Amino acid sequence: MTDQSPYRHETSNEAMSRPSSPSTWKYVLTALISATFTFVITAAILIAVFFSIGPGVGSTDSFSIDLQSNDEQTRRAADKLKTVYHYISNEYYRELTEAEMLEAMSAGLAYSMESPYTMYLTAEQNALIEESMSGEYSGIGAIVAMGNDGLIEITELVENGPAIEAGLQIGDVFVSVDGEDVTSLPDVSTLAAMVRGPEDSEVELEIYRPSERSNLTFSPVRRTIENASVRYRMLDDQIGYISISEFSHGVSQNFISAVDSLKQQGADSIVFDLRNNGGGLADEVVDMLDYLLPELTLATLEGRSSGQIFERSWESDAKVGVPEDMEFAVLINQFSASASELFSGCLQDHDRAVLVGKQSFGKGSGTITFPLSDGSALTVTNFLYYLPDGESIEGTGLTPDIDIELPDEARVKSVAQLTLEEDTQLSAAIEQLQKD
Known part of the structure; x- marks a missing residue:
């Protein structure tokens, strides 16, 4: 399953009804959802906020933030961020490390932007995209997309690939992979990581087929996909x-x-x-x-x-x-x-x-x-x-x-x-x- 850059729930029974198709899609994997510049991008990026780690003066929190601006709106926003950080750090049901907190802030800042194509990619997600752009990977040969309803469906199949040979069709919606529910995944790259694997290994897929209004199971054998x-x-x-x-x-x-x-x-x-x-x-x-x-x-x-x-x-x-x-x-x-x-x-x-x-x-x-x-x-x-x-x-x-x-x-x-x-x-x- 597939952007380049320096710039593609609950397990349901047979009566499951497929939500109406969204008018827009958040991600498309294997179909790069981005374009890239043809000129050099400088490494020095100006940003409005700089973060520093260390004991805050007069505070028990170990996170501080340095700002370029000192206007009232900026101070209020900074105070609110500190408060949110404090509550998550101390009241979340499990204890988080500071590294986990900062990782979440990195992702949250990216995903809060108005454009849905601004996003934070984990190391695993980034590696998957780079692998897909090489034109060769070990998987089943399915191109997928996530709709606004959060469900992931097949939008295209690689010719003569394992997915086609196993009987999968365009429009099939993923329900589980090797018995693990996938109807509430955060993005398609998480599904891709689950579906890909060693060559000649089998993956069990439960899918919902809207045309038949039923759940079906397929077991394609992974192999190197040369798209x-x-x-x-x-x-x-x-x-x-x-x-x-x-x-x-x-x-x-x-x-x-x-x-x-x-x-x-x-x-x-x-x-x-x-x-x-x-x-x-x-x-x-x-x-x-x-x-x-x-x-x-x-x-x-x-x-x-x-x-x-x-x-x-x-x-x-x-x-x-x-x-x-x-x-x-x-x-x-x-x-x-x-x-x-x-x-x-x-x-x-x-x-x-x-x-x-x-x-x-x-x-x-x-x-x-x-x-x-x-x-x-x-x-x-x-x-x-x-x-x-x-x-x-x-x-x-x-x-x-x-x-x-x-x-x-x-x-x-x-x-x-x-x-x-x-x-x-x-x-x-x-x-x-x-x-x-």
Whole structure:
């Protein structure tokens, strides 16, 4: 199961009813929910509050805080923090070490930010994300997401992976892993750590399948998952197809090779499939768009770095790797997020592609991750990006030019498993390109 950075209850009986699907999702694992900067981030970060550990003067508490500001509002907030620290330290049902208290404060500060993409990652969570970005890990080959209801469901399956072979489907909701309830986990990385394990070992999964309104048990055997981020083929004599599952390291080179191969095979138009692609590295997307577009603005960024507000833009250069009259269609759905939306929205705004499918996720922001000394990391929402027409898609997403849903029976399958007859979205894209 899968952001990069320096920037994806109770056990229920068979009658369990599935809460309605949320309109937004807090995390998407294996689909990077962040973008990364393509310029150097300085190590010196200005912050408003500095912490120091040591005996406080005239106090029995061993925690003190030094502030840059001394206004009344700041003093009141500092007094309240000290009071909260005191009560948790002395009244919580079990005794906490000071290290545990400070760890909780680190996490709490990050998670209290308005942006849901600012978060504290434990060392284990950070390691899982870095492993996923490498494109290889030992697991079952399932991509998952957590909804606002706190339940974790499968959003995509790796082609020919253990999950598909065991019979798992898109939309399946995790209930337990090896007998341990997982319906109230704090995040998807905790589930990922439970599901991953040594190669050739078995993991028992209890899932709830909404289409059957019942709980089912599966026992996939873990193995090394090599997630091919780019797959391509010719759909007919003139239309090529490229599926991009995530924008991980090196995907732009694989993408360019795929485009070149399709051109050599006679393609004069291409369908880009970004369904269930949660995003990835911004520099990879920029390199891909640079190959498709002439010298144009790809996006404008507004954010903060080292305490200073900045505005900059991503630009393509004059070198183009495809004919000017080559036509494109992009397939998107509710799990197409972040870097996927940058790619799709840029082509749409420059009138180079028609978007087909359903409204996308709506993540128009980028994050930067700062590794910490113990292996943990802090991911901070660092900028908003605006598409060429000046639009921000944060919280809204992209509206497809051709709005079309998959049939019910097709939604439980991996995109790679769909036949052309089942895949109404791909069929609509082909029809549109044939018209043009």
